[in-house]
Amino acid sequence: MLFLLKKYIGSLLMPLPLIIIVSFAALLLLWFTRWQKTGKAILSLSWLALLLFSLQPIADKFLLPVEGKYVQRYEPDTTPITPVKYIVVLGGGFTYNPQWAPSANLINNSLPRVTEGIRLYRLNPGAKMIFTGGKGVNAISSAEIAAMVAQSLGIPVEDTIALKKPLDTEEEAAEVEKVIGQQPFILVTSANHMERSLKFFAQRGLHPIAGPANQLAVTTPLYSWEKYLPSSYYLSHTERAWYETLGRIWQAIKPVSQDMSIKNSEDLQKKANEK
DSSP, X not given: OHHHHHHHHHHHTSHHHHHHHHHHHHHHHHHHXXXXXXXXXXXXXXXXXXXXXXXXHHHHHHHHHHHGGGGSOOOTTTSOOOOOSEEEEOOOSBOOOTTSOGGGGXXXXXXXXXXXXXXXXXXXTTOEEEEEXXXXXXXXXXXXXXXXXXXXXXXXXXXXXXXXXXXXXXXXHHHHHHHHTTOEEEEEEEHHHHHHHHHHHHXXXXXXXXXXXXXOOOOSXXXXXXXXXXXXXXXXXXXXXXXXXXXXXHHHHSOOOHHHHHHHHHHHHHHHHHO
């Protein structure tokens, strides 16, 4: 119930729905009240916000700090670590149509995560790929679809593990812990989602190594019309920055889950016994 409530409220607070709601309120003021100037001002500001949020320089100005240091890909040669046994790829947007090409079922942020996970798998011989994500309203889960895509791209079935229960990142961390315990692993998710994800896994005492994928904020040259004409694509960049900012705020203020409270108590007891 909390998961659905979080998703509904979060969706309404995204830039486009929020601007539409504010614009609708402004129209009500214009049509049915004497607050004509207020209605005009609110409507004008809401459309100006929509314009600005749809421009590449502004959208990516918001997104770049959210992606932070994870704008760079993970490379074992520049990050010396012992070889890992697991590569965890977090779930994202998906649907399921068995008549489509397998990769077409992974939408938005999901396919870049899976392909980056496969690249890292090639660099870590003998590793297992763990995919996470529940099924929502679909016939099969996000994790199963991601595993299916990886297998269609040459990953052996025996090297893929699908964790089908978790619905959000916090639950994904809990399920991954059950499989790999305290072993270090590469965590693959979108660059803008990485910081929040690492915190969820670190809270459980796990040892993730960031493997960022799906970097979005453009810092390379673009044509002038790509930068200064409004685009729904760059509006989606503003949306990602907004979404992750709301997610980090919620992560900071949300109550600690019951299983985390128990785990923290057990960890404290274990440390006390060691002393």
